[in-house]
Amino acid sequence: MKKKIICFILCTLFLLSLIGCKKCVDTQYSSVTVKVVDEYHRAAYITPIFNGKTTTIITHPAVYKITVEYNGKEYAISGSDTYNKYSNKIGESVTAILETKIYDDKTEKYNRSKLE
Numbered sequence: 001m002k003k004k005i006i007c008f009i010l011c012t013l014f015l016l017s018l019i020g021c022k023k024c025v026d027t028q029y030s031s032v033t034v035k036v037v038d039e040y041h042r043a044a045y046i047t048p049i050f051n052g053k054t055t056t057i058i059t060h061p062a063v064y065k066i067t068v069e070y071n072g073k074e075y076a077i078s079g080s081d082t083y084n085k086y087s088n089k090i091g092e093s094v095t096a097i098l099e100t101k102i103y104d105d106k107t108e109k110y111n112r113s114k115l116e
Helices: 002-019 080-086
Strands: 024-042 045-051 054-060 063-070 073-078 093-103 108-115
Touching: 024 080, 063 080, 063 093, 063 108, 073 108, 080 108
Parallel strands: none
Antiparallel strands: 024 063, 024 093, 045 054, 063 073, 093 108
């Protein structure tokens, strides 16, 4: 009797966990105008870690980041090519590709793909 109750509870929990999953039914891409609001660059550097008689070198990569604003939200775009192209365009409007995912429960999620 106890095994049947535990099995029933586990099966019910398993079925309930599958019900809440939403599925992407459509993905659309469109060109939108965004505003470049900030740029950030940090050069690559190394950190030596001393361990008794040995030294380990930790290498940290360079960071290139452009921040754009669309519909009141800020999005960060990484990459040296993007940084070099748009770092001098702060305050200007540029074109970006917007990815819109539509789910089976009719919700939409927006993600900025890249700058053109």
